[in-house]
Amino acid sequence: MHTGLTVGEFSRVSHLSVKTLRHYHDVELLTPADVDPGTGYRYYSLGQVPTAQVIVRLRNLEMPVADVKAVLATEDVGTRNELISAHLARLEDRLAQAQSAVESLRELLARPARGSAIEYRTVHGQPAIGIREVVDRQDVVSWWQGALGELHGFATARGLRRTGPMGGLFASELLQDERGEALVFLPVDGDARPVGRIDAVVVPGAELAVAVHHGPLETIDLTYGDLGTYAARHEIGVDGPLREFYLRSPLDATNEHDWVTEVGWPIFRSNG
Template identity: 40%
Template sequence: MGAQVSIGDFAVMTSLTRKALRHYHDIGILEPAHIDSHTGYRFYDTSQVDHAHIIRRFRSLGMSIPDVKALLSTADTATRTDIITTHLEQMEVQLQQTRDTVGALRELLSPVCTPAHVELRHEPALAVWSIGATLDVSELDSWFGSTVRKLRDAVAAAASAPSVIVPGGLYDRELFLESRGKATLFVAAPHSADPPEGIRAEVLPQAEFAVLTHSGGHEGIDRSYGALGIYANEHLISHQGPIREHYLGGAPPDPTTFTATEICWPIFSTTPPPE
């Protein structure tokens, strides 16, 4: 044991305020060495200074009170390492999210630019295997991942030889307008094969599109949507049909990660389709 000091001196020694020290006392992670029964004054032992510094440092790094409490209550090195490692991983995720947010904010300082290249494309009728669902936007990511895997597995099992599988999606306007609507994922149907249970065989009708390729993952795709929509409405005649996407560059180890997305904005064409 060291010397007992007042809460004022202890605050100076540890850079913890009176309010913080009282709070840490109340929750049981830094209790005074002695409380005067007549005055209620708190006194701390100088041996508690290092303990207080540990609490302050971890709290300044964003560690939760329960994790600080668990860290201080165990003498097991492996348990302490697990707690600190988990917190470091959480901080790395938060740091990346902050970097992404900063990048997005910087991008928003400049207006949406006319895309460098918009292709006008006639998509012929296409026989596909598809899975559709009516979803909230918040459910879309998890549904997308499981559905892409299901379609890829079904085609791989039915195909007589390995082939490049390029999934696509159709998204009704209600998904954008109401945050709930119909989404459909599809792949080109294998020749001479019937789809397994839960997968529908259908033919997508021919259609005309303005197409913009968004490089990379989903990050920033809203800007590409904005640029393509501006082009389609200022230079073409926009059609109110579903938005179509094609997902390029997927690999078997992770079939839900793509290198690019073709955004296909439906338009009315004034020229006949190619024969």
Template identity: 40%
Template sequence: MGAQVSIGDFSIMTSLSRKALRHYHDIGILEPAHIDSHTGYRFYDTSQVDHAHIIRRFRSLGMSIPDIKALLSTEDAASRTEIITTHLEQMEAQLQQTRDTVGALRELLAPVRAPAHVELRHEPPLAVWSIGATIEIAEIDSWFEATMRTLSDAVETAADVGFSAVLGGVYDRALFTESLGTATLFVPAPQFAAIPEGVRAEVLPQADFAVLTHIGTHEGIDRSYGALGTYANEHLISAQGPIREHYIGGPPSDPTKFTATEICWPIFSTTPPPE
């Protein structure tokens, strides 16, 4: 057994909305570890993260609920392999391109491991230029790429220098838990530059984070979210603020081609305030 977490934290750790989690509870494939008898609030155990990832990934690939139930209920390795193999063969018959998903599906058979390195970081207030919108989670990939290009171009033009600052993002929890929320991309505000049209100047408040660096593109980043959320809830005190990301390694000519993402999970400060 791990730590019990709220449905909101579990939603972020697994990329499953509250609605989906309630549905999977109702049909009996992912039941909460505990339900408060007074409030009705659902709580999940961090040991359930792997099952949630399996459910979400296989549902996105069209596996039926009965097959997922069978996959999760059996302890027989041969039976689990047969269920997975049958579904992969069906996918390959439907679309050749689904062969690219085999590696991701194999990864789901391994449990989420504690991250090799989590950094505890205090981020002071930061003056930024930003572009934000209220979007649905299904739109986030196209919005992300277009907005990142718009913001980087605006800063490079306004500052009249080569663009080299690290871009970041701030994401409301509702974007994860309700599949609809506010997303904001930002960059540290250049000095002595006029604010471009369509860009907002604001100050990000100070906050404390547990930080895990996800290497590569956003492919498989849900596993890093699961690992970091597990660590934050088992070793620290998870806070309810927005999630922050920093995008590392993107060349000035194309900042969308970053090579790593710092995931910043909000926590309560563990250091005493200065006297």
């Protein structure tokens, strides 16, 4: 005779459905205290109620079953807390990403219909120090931040005089094929001997349509969209790398909402 709780009774006590309890048995997350070999009926003990309550809370936090099993299997409090803390950190990262996406969507909905103010600009070739590399699109932001810091540190250590804001050139393939050449540069006066991945470069001149982007890079596609739409509508767009000038970058402001970036779209301008 069985003295434990039937699966239905344990379901009511634990607030886990019968279907869920059967699944947890199948994946060996919460195994019944006893299973009748003749009927296959499952029986749970009252001592399993606290375990079920822990499982409910961890699964409500979207912890994967394998991780929940690891938490329940360890008897070391420190290890158990580390597993839970690691999952909470992942949840916080996802929450931050979701919050960023919400803010980006709100900014899009609140944008004026007229879009960005656009001006024409002629930029001339200028000597600079730069870091050039073929990068994957998913890595470009971290690569960009590292390149900014490296160029800044190099120029400061060498006492180079800056002749303009830091900037970047990005090949169309970076967007079209998700991999392409990127160059981050710092205009300087004087010769700079190449060291490591830092090289002396000449940033080519160009005719540009320019718009100013305020805020984080997550929303810079809106400014690019305004420029690309304008260039296509006026039939003045030409092939060439997209260009950015960092008037206020992570080197100047820790709050990304204070960043200011000029975005340049290559165009054709007649001399007439």
